[in-house]
Amino acid sequence: MVNKTNSQTLHQESNPNILSISQLRSDFKGRIIAPGDAAYDQARTVFYGGIDRRPAVIIRVKDADDVARVLSLARETGLPLAVRSGGHSVVGHCVTEGGIVLDLSDMRDLKIDVDNRTAWAEAGVTAGEYTTAAGAHGLATGFGDTGSVGIGGLTLGGGVGYLVRKYGLTIDDLLAAEVVTADGQILHVDADTNPDLFWAIRGGGGNFGVVTRFQFRLHVADSIYGGMLFLPATTDVISSFMAEAEAAPDELSAIANIMAAPPMPFLPVEVHGKLIVMAMLVYAGGAEDGEQVIKPFRALATPIADMVKPMQYPEIYPPEEGEYHPVAASRTMFVNRVDRAVAEMILNHLQSSTAMMAVAQLRVLGGAMARVPVDATAFAHRKSRIMVNVAALYDQPEEKGKHEAWVTDFAEALQQSDSGAYVNFLGDDGGERIRAAYPGATWDRLREIKARYDPTNLFRLNQNIPPANGK
Numbered sequence: 362m363v364n365k366t367n368s369q370t371l372h373q374e375s376n377p378n379i380l381s382i383s384q385l386r387s388d389f390k391g392r393i394i395a396p397g398d399a400a401y402d403q404a405r406t407v408f409y410g411g412i413d414r415r416p417a418v419i420i421r422v423k424d425a426d427d428v429a430r431v432l433s434l435a436r437e438t439g440l441p442l443a444v445r446s447g448g449h450s451v452v453g454h455c456v457t458e459g460g461i462v463l464d465l466s467d468m469r470d471l472k473i474d475v476d477n478r479t480a481w482a483e484a485g486v487t488a489g490e491y492t493t494a495a496g497a498h499g500l501a502t503g504f505g506d507t508g509s510v511g512i513g514g515l516t517l518g519g520g521v522g523y524l525v526r527k528y529g530l531t532i533d534d535l536l537a538a539e540v541v542t543a544d545g546q547i548l549h550v551d552a553d554t555n556p557d558l559f560w561a562i563r564g565g566g567g568n569f570g571v572v573t574r575f576q577f578r579l580h581v582a583d584s585i586y587g588g589m590l591f592l593p594a595t596t597d598v599i600s601s602f603m604a605e606a607e608a609a610p611d612e613l614s615a616i617a618n619i620m621a622a623p624p625m626p627f628l629p630v631e632v633h634g635k636l637i638v639m640a641m642l643v644y645a646g647g648a649e650d651g652e653q654v655i656k657p658f659r660a661l662a663t664p665i666a667d668m669v670k671p672m673q674y675p676e677i678y679p680p681e682e683g684e685y686h687p688v689a690a691s692r693t694m695f696v697n698r699v700d701r702a703v704a705e706m707i708l709n710h711l712q713s714s715t716a717m718m719a720v721a722q723l724r725v726l727g728g729a730m731a732r733v734p735v736d737a738t739a740f741a742h743r744k745s746r747i748m749v750n751v752a753a754l755y756d757q758p759e760e761k762g763k764h765e766a767w768v769t770d771f772a773e774a775l776q777q778s779d780s781g782a783y784v785n786f787l788g789d790d791g792g793e794r795i796r797a798a799y800p801g802a803t804w805d806r807l808r809e810i811k812a813r814y815d816p817t818n819l820f821r822l823n824q825n826i827p828p829a830n831g832k
């Protein structure tokens with residue numbers, strides 16, 4: 362904790378800037394990065410482009426005690442607080458203008474208990490790092506579709522990835538966590554200890570405390586049959602793809618990205634720029650069975666490229682471009698069906714976009730994820746059938762309005778009876794959409810728990826759930 366003396370010193374020494382960086386350097390075990398430091402610009406950069414915020418300080422915490430100290434500092438100074446694990450927040454919630462960034466990216470310890478098939482991972486570990494380390498033992502926990510995403514933010518929102526139908530969401534494999542609450546307490550949470558908090562952090566995002574460590578269940582996922590399959594994007598291919606993916610056994614999780622073919626070397630030049638289905642398929646089982654399950658997808662049309670093959674599970678996260686910071690307008694939603702009419706509407710909208718890249722991503726849900734009771738976790742969209750994310754990537758900031766209008770229009774056209782939203786893909790959409798992420802009784806329960814653990818809403822730079830006491 363920052364003791365009284367330290368906190369007074371902070372105020373006295375450093376006004377009008379509130380913080381004394383040299384004092385912070387002696388108070389914390391972790392790294393202090395401030396404006397003017399060589400590492401500052403890199404440290405305030407987040408995955409998405411177009412976010413250019415200058416925090417007063419970035420504190421790369423070393424352990425839970427450091428986290429408690431940062432929270433004390435934030436309470437005492439009243440400075441805005443951002444929490445960062447992997448830095449992939451869709452809206453840049455992990456960096457704040459003029460405030461404090463609590464950065465967990467130096468907390469990367471990972472302990473795999475092979476015999477008990479569990480792992481304790483610190484919040485700074487990425488999905489790719491975890492998957493590679495667990496994969497060395499033929500084991501896996503399901504995260505998302507991208508290796509560089511942090512397990513911190515991803516897990517706290519739910520976690521929808523390549524094992525979603527076989528093993529459920531990431532939170533369905535969360536066994537326990539260490540949480541530092543707004544008042545600086547370091548709590549162990551699991552199904553029996555602080556069960557309300559354990560319920561809330563499984564989908565409620567960063568609203569309830571800073572999670573420093575997660576304990577996950579591991580599954581045997583040695584070799585899989587999977588990879589990318591490129592098909593021409595016609596109404597028949599898209600609707601049949603979705604029907605096949607829904608009918609497939611739980612071992613298969615499928616993501617279909619409908620987009621203009623990028624100029625990738627393995628795609629024939631004549632398809633570059635034409636709408637294609639870039640599918641990511643993972644059959645979490647043996648190659649022979651996998652080949653049978655993938656057969657109907659290959660038969661939908663002559664594949665433009667077929668990279669589906671037996672592989673080790675970690676290969677599903679290929680190396681990523683180091684300095685890729687796209688600027689995107691996006692919307693997330695759930696739909697019940699993608700039939701020919703919906704597929705045609707998707708193609709028409711994609712064709713009308715003037716963005717550098719426009720994409721409709723369709724993720725088939727169900728399976729293990731849907732077998733968990735709706736009220737078992739703060740993620741409540743267990744019965745949703747298909748998640749859709751539409752996005753326009755652009756590079757000219759002045760084009761923002763045009764692309765935002767396009768995604769809004771597209772999302773309106775796609776809307777069916779499922780009015781829910783997945784919190785981890787929500788943009789800056791505001792109150793109504795946060796409510797959509799937490800329907801019905803989930804919202805009320807989350808607000809009650811928030812009032813207990815964070816009554817002053819210290820953790821508010823997120824998809825915010827205000828405490829029930831109304832602060």
Ligand SMILES: Cc1cc2nc3c(=O)[nH]c(=O)nc-3n(C[C@H](O)[C@H](O)[C@H](O)COP(=O)(O)OP(=O)(O)OC[C@H]3O[C@@H](n4cnc5c(N)ncnc54)[C@H](O)[C@@H]3O)c2cc1C
Pocket residue numbers: 408443444445446447448449450451453454455456465484504505506507509510511512513514515516517518519520521522566567568570571572573785786822823824
């Ligand atoms: C390229 C890309 C691909 C994606 N793919 C998927 C996918 O396949 N499946 C999926 O489910 N999601 C996916 N997402 C969404 C992703 O899960 C969220 O953006 C998530 O918040 C990122 O986590 P992070 O730790 O990297 O982000 P950060 O920006 O570091 O964190 C985001 C927010 O989460 C909270 N938070 C993070 N860590 C902690 C912590 N330790 N304690 C308390 N609060 C914390 C904070 O409020 C923080 O601002 C993707 C995002 C991107 C950019």
